[in-house]
Amino acid sequence: MTQSSLRGEEPAVEDTTALAARKGSAAGGHGPRGGGKGSGTGRDVAGRRPRRRALRWSATVLSLVILTTAGAGYLYYQHLNGNIRKGQRSSGDSKAERTRPNSAGQTPLNILLIGSDSRSSDANVALGGGRNNRDNPPLGDVQMLIHLSADRESAAVVSIPRDTRVDIPKCTDPDTGKVYPPANTIINESLARGGPGCTLATWENLTGVYIDHWMTIDFAGVVHMADAIGGVEVCVNQNVWDRSLATQRGGSGLKLTAGKHKVKGKQALQWLRTRHAWGSDLLRARAQHMYMNSMIRTLRSQNVFTDTGRLMGLAEAGTKSLKVSEEIGTVKKLYDLAMQLKTVPTDRITMTTMPWVEDFQNRNHVVPDGADATKMWKMLREDVPFDDNGPTREAKTPDEDEATAAPSVAADRLGVVVQNATRTSTQAPVNGRADAISQELRQKGFTRASADTSAALSEPETLVRYPSADMEGDAQSVAKALGIPMSSVKRSTDVxxxxVVVGADWRTGATYPKESTPKAGDLPSTSDAINGSDESQCMDVYAPYRW
Structure with missing residues (x-):
């Protein structure tokens, strides 16, 4: 088809055909079907095939090309969807509730990223070693909570060391139906006690933060993603070789000279797994945070959305590498999620590690550092930015903009139950707390208040729960009497x-302790915070692993 056939010559074709029809009629023929020259041949009076047929043929071919291309795109989209492995969001007992929307109707987004040491495939055995551990349940050696603020202007990442002793709730494996009883042990075992959904429930109970989704990645997945990105820059201050020593067996095999290097593939995995060469699990988390910050900067510097080959490579690697909670188990939902994360400037991204102290029960383990860890969880729950690079906002008082409903009955006719939930993974419950607070309520006119001493529960934050909307005002009146903020009054089907659930934040006194509202950037000094725009970070190498 010539170029001119696409440029408005159809009227000329129609005029020629009409002229032939008129000549055929004048000669006693029957128009185009008469016996003039070209009759029955499909040609015009000059003996040429009409251009209309050429145009129709071109349109048919073009339509076929469009449909074929669209079909291929659809098939590829379905192929990517087929790559994604999915699982149940939560498989454990948890009472964490979603954060209430802000004045603009926005809510934060929390995603749990889990790095599995699974050796269930040949590729993972080859990369992770431990051939004799192939059939062992996977452990969640890397665990990071990604918090995206409600306004999508800042993001925070919190790592928990793999050897942190916590309370793991009762969990049910969604694949096998096996029920695992509650346990007090290190957090990386939660993955083997009901899958990622059990790890999610463990985090929710520890922090009081509702977690929307989880994602897991194994050894092979890290390698595929690092290759698809094209490498990530890291830095060491001295030559490093993470290998077995006489005093310490194991090692990732990472071997680099001092300075900056772009690592990808197996070397990227070695960087993320290295622990002994840095000197501690805390410093391993710092190296992982440096890698993630560098990876984010690398992706932002690349125009992946205008490079079809790169985009397809990342999509292929990403969908093959990740297993995700079922509610985000499509390419579109993962893409939408990535677009939300993409809007956050690098200087508003903060990488941290949970404040911790040595476990008194086992010096090889750690436990959350009471006050500092509690402060960090509070900042997450209240959506307070971990950085102070955003616009200054007026501090919100705990009860500001909180609606108050009228009580349905008088205080002396309201039955109130008080539970002791002061136990934590590091502290025994404070005996008598339920009795003390129920007595305080009786003195304030709630004469039917009573203590529930059936079990020692565990909650990081004090709550007032109520079962139905008609009792919201009653619950709020109880909270007011004790000085508990309205934000801690929650509807629950479990009561x-x-x-009144007396949490670990209220271990003494009859009136709930007033806490100052956390300020943006006011992180505990023990959180080892790194800003996403900081390109000066470089790892020191523990002396025995220098070469």
Whole structure:
């Protein structure tokens, strides 16, 4: 088809055909079907095939090309969807509730990223070693909570060391149906006690933060993603070789000279797995945070959305490498999620590690550092930015903009149950707390208040729970009497009446302790925070692993 056939010559074709029809009629023929020259041949009076047929043929071919291309795109989209492995969001007992929307109706987004040491495939055995551990349940050696603020203007990442002793709740494996009882052990074992959904429930109970989704990645997945990105820059201050020593067996095999290097493939995995050469699990988390910050900067510097080959490579690697909670188990949902994360400037991204102290029960383990860890969880729950690079906002008082409903009955007619939930993974419960607070309520006119001493529960934050909307005002009146903020009044199907749950944040006194509202950037000094725009970070190498 010539170029001119696409440029408005159809009227000329119609005029020629009409002229032939008129000549055929004048000669006693029957127009185009008569016996003039070209009759029955499909040609015009000059003996040429009409251009209309050429145009129709071109349109048919073009339509076929469009449909074929669209079909191929659809098939590839379905192929990518088929790559994605999915699982149940939560498989454990948890009472964490979603954060209430802000004044603009926005809510934060929390995603749990889990790095599995699974050796269930030949590729993972080859990369991770431990051939004799192939059939062992996977452990969640890397665990990071990604918090995206409600306004999508800042993001925070919190790592928990793999050897942190915590309370793992009762979990049910969604694949096998096996039920695992509650346990007090290190957090990386939660993955083997009901899958990623059990790890998610463990985090929710530890922090009080509702977690929307989880993602897991194994050894092979890290390698595929690092290759698809094209390498990530890291830095060491001295030559490093993470290898077995007489005093310490194991090692990732990472071997680099001092300075900056772009690592990808197996070397990227070695960087992320290195622990002994840095000197501790805390410093391993710092190296992982440096890698993630560098990876984010690398992706932002690349125009992956205008490079079809790169984009397809990343999509292929990403969908093959990740297993995700089922509610985000499509390419579109993962893409939408990535677009939300993409909007955050690098100087508003903060990488941290949970404040911790040595476990008194086992010096090889750690436990959350009470006050500092509690402060960090509070900042997450209240969506307070970990950085102070954003616009200054007026501090919000705990009860500001909180609606108050009227009580349905008088205080002396309201039944109130008080539970002791002061136990934590590091502290025994404070005996008598339920009795003390129920007595305080009786003195304030809630004469039917009583203590539930059936079990020592564990909650990081004090709550007032109520079962139905008609009892919201009653629950709020109890909270007011004790000085508990309205933001801690929660509706719950786990209670049959107004219930005060005395948490680990209220271990002494009869009136709830007033806490100052956390300020943006006011992180504990023990959080080892790194800003996403900081390109000066470089790892020191523990002396025995220098060469």
């Amino acid at each position: 049959s009446g107004v219930t």
